[in-house]
Amino acid sequence: MNNWYVITGGPSSGKTTTVQLLQQLGYTTTIEHxxxxIDLKRAxxxxxxxxxxxxxxxxxxxLDMQLQQEASLNPEKVVFLDRALPDSLAYYRFLGLEPDPRLLEAIQEVSYRKVFILDLLPLASDYARTEDVPAxxxxxxxxxxxxxxxPVPVQAVPALSPQQRVEFILDHLIPVDG
Structure with a gap:
């Protein structure tokens, strides 16, 4: 068991905003790959x-970026991940693609302290987001x-203000001895 918490949810659910607020509080966080x-390809x-x-x-x-990142994280350190490996499986399914065998193998080994799935917010389009509301x-x-x-605990996070979501998440962390 590691001490990583996944922040996930559909497009435009406030994941990155939530993770950035956690980072501002001093927590170790990751980026959405x-x-x-997309940004690297645009550059x-x-x-x-x-x-x-x-x-x-x-x-x-x-997937390559996600695998590399998760392999480099300290399992003893509390980390909030902006999406994690299982997110890739959901996207492979959404796109009707055969999942990469490395993903299927890695998912058998994943161990997260808890997963927070953020309830959706109204869809906000930007340069990288191409989904519509049904997607x-x-x-x-x-x-x-x-x-x-x-086999990981999952917690739904209601559509609250960004600060309230962070407080909700921090209130629902699993103690190291729990």
Whole structure:
């Protein structure tokens, strides 16, 4: 068992805002790799549409980053992850892609202290987010399905103000001896 907490939810559920607020409180956090992957490709001259055109390649790139990140984290340190490996499985399912065998193998080994699934907020479009409202809901449902299938505690986080969500999460952490 490690001391990592996953912050997840469908697109536009406030994950990154929540993780950034936790970071401001002094907690160790991670970044969302899908957005980071898009940003790296944009810096190399590719558009978001070009980057997302080959979804299998996109998902592999995100998975590579996620695998590397989780392998580098200290299991004894409290860390809040902006998405985690099981999120990739939900996206493979959403896209109708055959999951990467490395993902399926890694998911058998995952161990998170607790997963917080943020209730959806109204969909806000931006340069990296291409989903519509039905896709937002479907991804959220797939994330919930994937995490509930794993042997990790899952906690729904209601649609509250960002600060209230952080307080809710901190109030629902699992003590190290619990």
């Amino acid at each position: 899908a957005r980071h992957y 190399a001259g590719r558009t978001v549409l070009e980057t997302r055109a080959n979804q299998a390649e996109f998902q592999r790139g995100v 937002q809901r479907r991804i959220h449902d797939l994330l919930t399905e994937v995490y509930l299938s794993l």
